[in-house]
Amino acid sequence: MNQISLSNSAFEGDNNAYVFADGPETVLIDTGDQMASTREQLEAELAELDVELSDVDRILLTHWHGDHTGLAGDIQAESGASVHVHAADAPLVSGDEAAWEAMWQTQRELFASWGMPEAKQAALFDRMSYSDLSGTHPDVTPFEGGETFFVNGQELRVVHASGHAAGLCLFEFDQADRTEVFSGDALLPKYTPNVGGADVRVDRPLEKYIRALQAIAAADYDRAWPGHRDPIEDPTARAEEIIHHHEERAWRVLDVLRQQGSCDPWTVSAALFGELHDIHVLHGPGEAYAHLEHLEHADVVERVGTDYRIPDATRRELDALNEQRWDLGI
Template sequence: MNRIRLENSEFEGENSVYLLGTDTDAPTTLIDTSVRKPETLDSLESGLADYGCSVGDVDRVLVTHWHTDHAGLAGTVQARSDAAVFVHEDDAALVAQDESAWDAIETRQQRLLDEWGLPEHIQDPVFQHARKIGRLDGPEPTVEPFSAGDRFDCGDVELEAVHLPGHTAGLSGFAFDGDSGRELFCGDALLGNYTPNVGGADVRLENPLAAYLDTLSHVVGESYERAWPGHGGPLDPTGRAREIRDHHRDRAGDVIDVLERHGPTDPWTVGSHLFGDLDGIHLLHGPGESYAHLRHLAEAGYVERVGDEYELVEQPDLDALFEDRMATSP
């Protein structure tokens, strides 16, 4: 397995894409592709050349999720190499640039911007910015959907698809037996320097935080020895999953504090108290994360939605709400 580092200034820093199967008769496999920019494609070609191959030699692309910094070059790679492009069934239509799938997600996004309480004068700019950086463009790949448990022979290792929703509905990793134990290509399910956004990064999930907490439970329950994320270098998956879980437990406490101080409040206002002034894509991600927490607290009966606002009805047992999940795999 070879890691190729590709510069990316738009999202969570440089992308890590992974190359497998170059020393075997198995298909030459690329995990993720980064953004569709000429300079990124040049860097990908250069990185592949370091391992004796080119974009035209790629037989298979495994996409962890639909975001442009992971799937952006999938169509270009396929056009140059005739590679098969595999995406989890929940994200496949978006990577294939299916108009009906994009219309559905953008219709929901527009509705939620109003429901979350974004000021009317910024709703359209936020939506247009999210659309500009979110929609895939370029060659439309022919996509082959996969499901959790599907396997991919990469010669030295066999990858098993693992569904890790939360950041997106179809985010998936690929588990394999490494030198010292089970390892995981985890996409953006775990990141070393950032906490993956839930709520704004994919508005299709009805309770994105619950889905993500289940993903963290899976990671801890499987005791992976090492994880290879979509940004940055390898990390300790169990330790990092617990850190992120603790972060969300603390964030839930902050949300409760806002509701106690200000009474019934919409996600935009909660986000303003939590994050301060926001710009760019964070104008979507900030209230989106606030919504994810409010929705999760409401599902547990601690918060009640009244119109587009949420009010505290019972002091939550945050330890139980977050700790108990860690003992249960999805």
């Protein structure tokens, strides 16, 4: 297996694609985005392995985001490769117009309820236009999670890890006496993957993501190969670090409500992250919303219209804490 680093049009740092070309099949995990420069990089890296795009037999996708799936349609058109992705993400990857329109409508409704200013909404939709229906979309073969793919004698076991995206999946495999995993954007070495904004279709995104992280920590993988940047040598520690990060963020969300009173997600986001630009306009209030929604379901905060407030019992509990960290109860 070879890791290929590709530039992207997002902010998380270079994308990773992974290629298996050491046997009768050529298989890719993720493809990078749809930019011509990305395709040129991918072709050049494959050429170092004496492989062309037309040689690709299968593409396994970790999730639907365009920086991971952008070239899948072009590669399939050139090679006839089959494209596999979780059933929850398959309609978006295949360019199903009804699925995209439903997601856009959910975004419009949520952005308004979050308190996002109309000018910011318009700029954000312009920014996200790279994910529209103008590119080449592949025919996809959906999977559900729990399957095993066999690639040149190597078993890749599918583990569904919803949260960042509805259909996000890991591919775990054994290497001698080690178990490693392709983690997509479920586990990254630097940034904490966004929840709430990255896929507005996900119900209870923070709870789902924390459970995915708990499962990663329990699996005790020996190494993770992420969707961005360098391999993670201690995936359990990194998963636990991100869980701790969200406990600290929950405390900060509650502290904003304690200090400012009733707030909508946009106001909480501004207090947490300041003025936002570019794709962060989606991710900031989305993450604030994910936390507020979770805290509401846990009866920690109350929702009044589009605003959230902390009841007296929560205020007393918050005041009594000795550390800036809130148990998420997951």
